[in-house]
Amino acid sequence: MIWDWILEPLQYDFMVRALITTTIAAVVCAVLSCWLVLVGWSLMGDAVSHAVLPGVVLAYIFGAPFALGALVFGLLAVGLIGLIRGTSRVKEDAAIGIVFTTLFALGLVLISVTPSQTDLNHIIFGNILGVSEGDLLQIGILAAVAFGVLIVKRRDLTLYAFDPTHAFAIGLSPRMLGALLLGVLALTSVVALQVVGVVLVVAMLIIPGATAYLLTDRFGRMLVIAPVMSALCSVIGIYLSYWIDAASGGLVVVVQGCVFALVYLFSPRQGVIGKRLRRRLPASVAA
Amino acid sequence: MSSIDVSGLTVRYSDVLALDDVSLTVEPGRVTGLIGMNGSGKSTLFKTIIGLVRPTSGHVRLEGADPAYARRRGLIGYVPQSEDVDWTFPVSVRDVVMMGRYGLQGPLRRARAADKHAVDEALERVELTDLAERQIGQLSGGQRKRAFVARGIAQGAGILLLDEPFAGVDKRSEATIVRLLRELAASGDTVLVSTHDLHALPSLADEAVLLLRRVLFHGSVTEALEPRNLARAFGLESDPESEGSS
Numbered sequence: 172m173i174w175d176w177i178l179e180p181l182q183y184d185f186m187v188r189a190l191i192t193t194t195i196a197a198v199v200c201a202v203l204s205c206w207l208v209l210v211g212w213s214l215m216g217d218a219v220s221h222a223v224l225p226g227v228v229l230a231y232i233f234g235a236p237f238a239l240g241a242l243v244f245g246l247l248a249v250g251l252i253g254l255i256r257g258t259s260r261v262k263e264d265a266a267i268g269i270v271f272t273t274l275f276a277l278g279l280v281l282i283s284v285t286p287s288q289t290d291l292n293h294i295i296f297g298n299i300l301g302v303s304e305g306d307l308l309q310i311g312i313l314a315a316v317a318f319g320v321l322i323v324k325r326r327d328l329t330l331y332a333f334d335p336t337h338a339f340a341i342g343l344s345p346r347m348l349g350a351l352l353l354g355v356l357a358l359t360s361v362v363a364l365q366v367v368g369v370v371l372v373v374a375m376l377i378i379p380g381a382t383a384y385l386l387t388d389r390f391g392r393m394l395v396i397a398p399v400m401s402a403l404c405s406v407i408g409i410y411l412s413y414w415i416d417a418a419s420g421g422l423v424v425v426v427q428g429c430v431f432a433l434v435y436l437f438s439p440r441q442g443v444i445g446k447r448l449r450r451r452l453p454a455s456v457a458a
Numbered sequence: 459m460s461s462i463d464v465s466g467l468t469v470r471y472s473d474v475l476a477l478d479d480v481s482l483t484v485e486p487g488r489v490t491g492l493i494g495m496n497g498s499g500k501s502t503l504f505k506t507i508i509g510l511v512r513p514t515s516g517h518v519r520l521e522g523a524d525p526a527y528a529r530r531r532g533l534i535g536y537v538p539q540s541e542d543v544d545w546t547f548p549v550s551v552r553d554v555v556m557m558g559r560y561g562l563q564g565p566l567r568r569a570r571a572a573d574k575h576a577v578d579e580a581l582e583r584v585e586l587t588d589l590a591e592r593q594i595g596q597l598s599g600g601q602r603k604r605a606f607v608a609r610g611i612a613q614g615a616g617i618l619l620l621d622e623p624f625a626g627v628d629k630r631s632e633a634t635i636v637r638l639l640r641e642l643a644a645s646g647d648t649v650l651v652s653t654h655d656l657h658a659l660p661s662l663a664d665e666a667v668l669l670l671r672r673v674l675f676h677g678s679v680t681e682a683l684e685p686r687n688l689a690r691a692f693g694l695e696s697d698p699e700s701e702g703s704s
Contacts, residue, residue, distance in 0.1 A: 330557050333554075336536060337536055337557060338560075339509070339529070340510075340529055340534045340535075341529060341534075341558075341613065342561050343560070387548060388548050389548055389549075389550065390549055390553070392548075393548060
């Protein structure tokens with residue numbers, strides 16, 4: 172019975188917490204991802220989400236909030252990338268590659284020399300089934316802050332993504348809006364790394380926005396489609412991991428990737444096959 | 459008081475001299491054509507007028523004030539070059555025009571009745587009312603330009619800067635845009651249009667500026683189009699400073 176399939180895992184508190192955490196993280200990541208894919212910051216999302224690792228480890232060592240360490244190192248990474256690009260002949264993609272891998276590696280080194288390694292390795296691969304009530308509270312607060320900022324500033328951020336010159340010409344500061352988006356990116360990375368780990372955070376920061384972008388021509392609708400789709404995929408991923416006893420973070424991302432593949436193929440307007448079906452062309456011509 | 463007042467403007471990007479001692483005044487109520495080939499500094503001049511590029515020396519005054527003040531007051535309407543716009547971006551024509559109102563709204567940019575009214579009026583003025591709900595990339599080249607002009611109208615910008623508005627635009631749309639810009643100038647706006655499309659110039663502009671990093675000529679359109687002037691602007695005549703560049 173389908174109901175047994177859904178209800179049985181809910182007997183366990185750790186599963187309930189896992190589902191709540193995953194849904195929160197999925198929603199806030201998905202909302203942010205709508206802007207990231209349109210600004211063209213997917214690679215930046217990758218970089219920042221990896222670069223926060225040493226910050227989180229240092230925060231753990233000194234007993235500070237994870238978010239603080241993540242924010243400092245996220246912004247440090249962006250600053251370093253800008254510095255290298257602006258003051259040498261190295262291009263941006265190379266600068267991103269150098270900075271985030273070095274900071275990520277620094278995080279790995281810090282983990283290896285810090286006692287209680289098991290705990291910290293969860294940051295890399297995620298530990299959704301081990302979320303405590305304290306973790307859940309912290310994640311909830313960070314997610315609420317990130318979500319609130321994004322929703323309140325959504326029109327400015329969309330203008331920034333679409334036409335930063337116009338934003339500047341009417342007296343707004345594209346630099347501030349970009350910094351705001353990066354700050355939220357660092358916060359959101361902390362939320363998501365509990366679920367899927369540092370390595371896979373970027374998937375939750377790109378796939379939902381990219382999927383929604385293939386389904387609609389309205390940004391407002393993207394902001395609904397992306398979180399709904401991401402939350403559903405994540406819940407399905409957690410259930411699958413319970414029933415087939417496989418890595419939960421990995422499954423969350425695999426399910427999202429599968430949904431993207433389906434949309435890529437069958438989206439009515441943008442899908443590779445969907446577009447052809449819509450035009451009702453014979454398959455032989457479409458090839 | 460002239461609307462745009464540029465004096466002694468020099469812009470240098472590392473080792474490239476983009477603008478060399480440019481002085482220029484643009485009057486309200488007229489359409490001024492800014493003519494020059496690619497790389498002549500037209501876009502750099504626009505960006506410096508807006509304040510996006512910091513000049514190496516010289517200064518810009520807009521309606522007698524600092525550009526930062528003009529920006530906050532929403533005086534500047536900018537119509538970008540086609541290649542600077544992501545035409546697949548998920549916004550409608552109406553969304554784009556509404557962006558002209560953001561500077562006048564509260565921090566949440568919630569559209570009030572006055573904003574919606576201004577957007578409707580601007581759309582009607584550029585004859586895009588029927589296409590308002592289309593995604594911006596689903597318009598023709600000329601309609602896209604008109605959508606951005608409508609943004610400037612909705613904003614109430616007194617100074618309109620248009621960067622190559624005729625590139626990729628068919629003849630009929632070009633005529634519509636020319637008529638629209640002439641109307642805006644007649645109502646007292648300042649209109650500065652960069653173009654390398656010379657045959658549109660006589661019907662479009664009241665005066666012309668020939669730019670090749672420096673101002674080579676500023677005066678009547680007829681005179682600007684004389685072969686000896688054009689030859690200098692388009693680098694056909696040897697000019698010691700332009701040698702070695704394309």
